[in-house]
Amino acid sequence: MKCIITIELGTNGVRVFAFDLNGRVIGSMKGYFPTFHTEPDHSEQDPEQIFITTLYVLKNLLNEHIHPKKHEVACICFSASMHSVLAVDKSGNPLGNAITWADNRAKKDAQELRTTAFGKKIYAATGTPIHPMSPLLKITWMKNRDKERFRMASKFLSIKSYIIHQLTGELLMDYSIASATGLMNIHTLDWEADALKYAGITTARLPELAPVFTTAGKLKKAYLQSLRLPPETKILIGSSDGCLATLGDGVKGEGKATITIEDSGAVRVMGPSVLKDEQMRFFNYLLTENCYVSGGPTNNGGNIFEWFSRQFGDFTNAFDIETSMQQLMEEASKVPLGSDGLLFLPYLLGERAPIWNAHARGAYFGLNIKHERKHFIRATIEGILYEIYSIGKILAEQRAIKSLSVNGSFGTIPFCTQIIADMFNKPVKLRPQLHSVSFGAYLLSATEMGIYKSLDAAAQTVELPGVYKPRKQNHAVYADYFNIFEKLSVKLFDEFEAIGSLQQKYSVK
């Protein structure tokens, strides 16, 4: 039997899935790699460890699920987190670690550029919000503050480009990853001269651009041998996690939107045109030519509930956060919706969409003498989801949203999914297994192999069996509270900045 393998290079590690040609999962494995925070705003990963972990997990999956059953690997397709930057020397060897999406070292440059007309022009051309996450600003930071590395850098790659370069020797960047660098013009499908000039580089220092269906060379002999794969195994460059999660949920066509809530979150739509926004609140990334994945990202998703559980949950078993979170969810479900008027702003990690304020901080609001511990639990969950709703609300100003799908470990918890349905007042569908990104990579591969005529046709076959229906009376309650939430999220602008700088001033190292 032929099979398709997908490799997802994520924030916390690599996930490898094997699908049969009908999209059924044959097997999956994961491998963790760490993120290093050597300085407060830094967030880095070791490219060699990512490579070795990827190879190790792939090898284990092949040896356990594929080779013993004599399955034939037709294609290996990649997906990856967006916004990473890795400088390499002229031999292609890394100059230090890769800088990940979560890195904030370029925040000053970002703040300056964001308010200028030039910044707005670059945003309109590249689709990537002006934010420290953007490789445009990370490379600019390197140019100004890490001059030696900048000078030595022969090329600036993404993590995925590096991994594929190791495996096949090709030096490429797919449209999806490239469209999230702030350096690619998403309308002309070429590198954007203004952005490159700002970063102080030329196209010679970037990999070649490649559509997501591109075959990225052939596996080197040594890897063919160690992985026991035939030379004709196709290596498909693939796309980004955000684009593939959207495709994997079948969100192609009018009126559909998808919500991802893992550690962080996003609300996305897909269509033939970009979302224009004077306030630069949305991203517009490319899946393929004339197919844009647009939406808004949040910093504060499941990681905030995890923080809450760690601080206030019961830990009867050491290190068992899952049980602790489950117990908290159960307690929260006994609290009336709206948490009897206790609101939570979840901005513990600053915020991107919709307020784009790195200084934002968390707050509980509306406390009265009758509130108990359990109200805090529910308010925390509702706060995270109000924030998701607030992104959906501004998206809906530009695109009619009729149906929603949810993916990601936090969003698919039944208690949360129902709240999402109630807040949006829309039916919410989901996939029982948690692998929208990899399923998107499967659809991409299967389309490339001719199993589906087009990505549209592939997306149409997606069936999401679980449905959560909205309850009108619940929606009314959430809508009332959301009015206050939305006002609070911008009302504290000066105080957010003031408390943030005091936190920095008095922080004890």
Place this chain on the structure above:
Amino acid sequence: MNQFVLQHGKSAELLLFPHILEVGIRKNGAIQLNAFPATVTQCLRIYYIMDGRFEWLVDQQPYIFYPGDAALILPGTPFGSDNGVLEIGSFSWIHLNIQQLDNGHLQPGAWSGLSESESAALGKILSLNGSPVISKCPEIGKILRCIHTELFGNEVGYQASINHQVDELLIQIGRKMTRQSHSARDFPKSFMKLEAALRQDLAHQWTVEEMAALVGMGTTLFNERVKSYSGFSPINYLINIRISEAIKLLKRPEITVTDIALDTGFYSSQHFSTTFKKLTGYRPSEFRKNHLRNK
């Protein structure tokens, strides 16, 4: 018990215990000058506070100790009070002659009933721990009291009992220290600390017991948690780090493959070569030829 001091070479009570260099209780009723100056010794020193409040310098850093707290002073670390002042209060102590290996790890001697990997793990915890303060640990006081009683009582079996108590002392300190530095609520954080410890000493022949002890877990739970968190067994995760570091070193021409093998914790260049080839398909030397920096 009243105050006393027994010293190795002077006190007959310690003849059977060459590893116990000093043991004692001090009850101090008035502030005394020049009674507790900073000293450096090559033994492991443990002080347990029974009464009062003491401000002591460990490695030039001031720490405050309260009743129930203990101070752990590693070999070669200066310890004493500022200007030698001894404050009011009482404390007991023990000085242990514990072998310190070249890599800074502590190893108890033949008197100990701890297995080799257990003592390596404990040594690792003690030497990696950042703070000399063990707060609220009455068990330490209890064990010291028991050692005193046995030393003076000379009841049958007291030699074995005392050696046993010294082991128990090290175990309690090790456990308390890992619990102090690892919240049982945050596995990712503990895992990152373990990661950093592994990277700092990649050449060390790590055992699962040592790794588990460092994060304050039993090996069964540790294996399970690491597997579900990282996708790898602890040893395979370690191999991941070893090969990743080796790749970086292979890209630099000035280090020999044998040195890389030993630096990254492989038994030999042969062991390195086999593991490396199994995973990557390349022998280290081939990989180096293909990737050498600035070739």
